[in-house]
Amino acid sequence: MRKYKKHILWFSITVFVVVNLVLVLFDKEEKIDRVSFVHSWTNSHEADLVEMLYKPGVIDVAGEEHIYFDTTSGVFQEFMVQEGDMVTSGEPLFSYEVQSYYETEVNLNQQVSQVEGELAAIQSAITQMEMFQIPEGATGTPSDVTLNEEELEIKFPQNTVEAELLRQQYLIEKENELSQKTAELQSLEAQLMELQSSGNVITVNSPFDGRISEIKDSLEDPVITIQDTTLQVDGEFTEEERTKVEAGLATQMEINELPIALEGTINEVSDHPKEVGLESASVYPFSVSIAEEDPEVLEALLPGYHAEIGIIMEEALSATTLFEDSIFTNHVWKLHTNGQLMKSPIETGLHVDEQVEVVQGVEVGDVVANQPSSQFRHEATFITPIQVKELSKSSFTWNQWARSFVTGILSR
Template sequence: MDRQLKWILAGILGFLFVSVNLYLIKNDFDMIDRTSIVYDQTTSKEEDLREVLVKDGVIHTANEQHIYFSEQLGMFTRFLVEEGDIVTAGTPLYEYDVLDLEEQRLLFESEAEQIRREITTVQSYITELNGLERELTTVTTTQPTTSATSPQSVIDNLQDILNIELEVGVNISDATVDQTRSLLNQKIGEQEAAVGRLQAQEDKYEALIDGLEESPTVQVESEFNGKIAHLSEGVDNPLITIYSDSLASRSKLTDEEALYIIGGLNARVTSPVAGSTISGSVDSNPKLPDKEPELGEKSLYSIDINLLDPSQDWFVGQQVVNEIITDESIGATTVPITSTNSNIISTLSPQGFIQPRIVDLGLRVEDRQEVYTNLEPGEWIVTDPFQVERNYSAYITPMTINRLTTDNLGGLGQRTGWKYVLLGVLPHQ
């Protein structure tokens, strides 16, 4: 009897369940019609986007210095360095014997006199810069401190602006007093360093003049730091080639690439030999073909990427891979490119509705699209907007069978579990 009663009760419950759902389908068909099934959804992310041009390259010296010799000076005698030697400014490079001591002395005196004139010119420039700096100090110390004369304010005297811009060659119309003073002090420091270098050259020629009285042999010293790359077998010019300590990666661009690669672009350079990647920047792009252009033949344009702090494992001749960063966006909000329909993205609200948003799109790299307005990282979006039947409608997602485990169900909690059971049985708006 009990067994028969159980079957009757089960049949009644089954009938009621089917009947209620048929009733709900019939009376709430519009609600079902408005519901979109979203099969693919994801969240927006925060990441760095970089658009790069990948080019093969070879490590070369960033600067190549050539040393020349004129037989009018005298007779070349010998090199004082060998290929591969490291030299610094002041390192003796070669010797020659003077044939006409008086002519050589006059030449050295002429060089020394030219340097003295340059020193005088630079010192006059420093005096003018110091005068401009004192004028700025007078303006900010003698007048009452107001928003117009504070160190953080801009210079409003047109004549002062013109004078300073004329001397430093930089637009300071929007610079504050402090920024302008810092610029002037920087320029003064640069010129004082230049005076020091010129005085060292003057001393060198004075020593050469004194040395002629003792011996007709003259030693020529290096003015550069670097490595001896090549010595001439005879006295052909250039007599000596010096590679600077700085390294660069040299690449060749096509016509189309040379159009948009400009100096200053950041780059990453990878050396399989050194087993590392370092940063760099494009030195310049003069847009000059490597050889004489010919009709019907594509030209190539060489550029150098200066390397920042290469280790000793990096040296001239290595084959490398350059990644020139033509555009980048750091900390960008990104979505898959498939999720954008023109400039509209369909978002999934926590309330269970599809909300279209008009957004501004930025950089696009491979399968990622930058969105820089009206969307935050971590928001749920529809991966394929064509899944959306109707905007502002409710949405459902397919059941994922492999996630229906006791562990997942237990994590919901009893209250949350009953909530979803009732949502599946009772009609809601």
């Protein structure tokens, strides 16, 4: 008898399971209430996502200037500086005695006129760029704009930030040119005044600030080389990296042997490789300007120090972010407060490491399911495992547990 009852019990259980499976399989209109088990979930959060490209670099001088002496213009007298000396604009470098007063005076006047014209052109370009307003298109993004200034043509990108960055970079370059040309004009005017005063002797002053790195007693040009006091960080890009990087990108740098962190901007990326070879990979030099004003920090930096350059390729600040294991082919499973699991389409943006920017479809604080994805069904009631670690004595009081339990039974 017991054996007979046992067979009946097992038969009943089997029939029950099979009937329920059949009902679920043929429930085309989803009239049967389904439950999704959510084992783990997470909250969307706010984060700053930054995609970086890391390259080694070395500190070097930003450039050097050369001073020339035309031996046909006169007889050299003496150098007034030595190698290693620091000079400022207007400081005397060397003197010579002219051979022809009138010829030298005419030549200096011509040079003064030429530099004055170049100064006027630079100042005009700066004024036009300062007055230029990046136009906004109908969609809220700037249109492509071509700015013609004599032989200069600038095409602004559509991105507002990139266009403004390009404008600021252009102004900085022109201000530097203006400063150099002004110093050159002052040097020429000083030579002209001295010639007119003495009649036959000219002292050549430095048009630049810097350090005297080389003097040629043989008077072979350039007779003096002046290294810029401004430092920069140099590096090299591979062919693939060169296609992705342009001037103007912000950088973060760390000096290997010093506890110094610096910020900067890529100011130049070469269009030509260091060497061209059919069997060798090409590398493209680039330089980074150092945005540091603390004199103590700048004094600690020396040419030759190595650095790690972090180039900010793309960034999304204060972005709504999810970990990649919460995203399923451009959608997420939201755990709504009404107890339903909802399949929600999303639009993603920047992807950095395991974090993904969510541009649309998720707000900060939304709860989304992680796994097991095989249990997830749209608009299904979801259940989650008990969080034992979060249980306390108060969890088992009537108000906190029993009432919710009875309410759940009655609602079913």
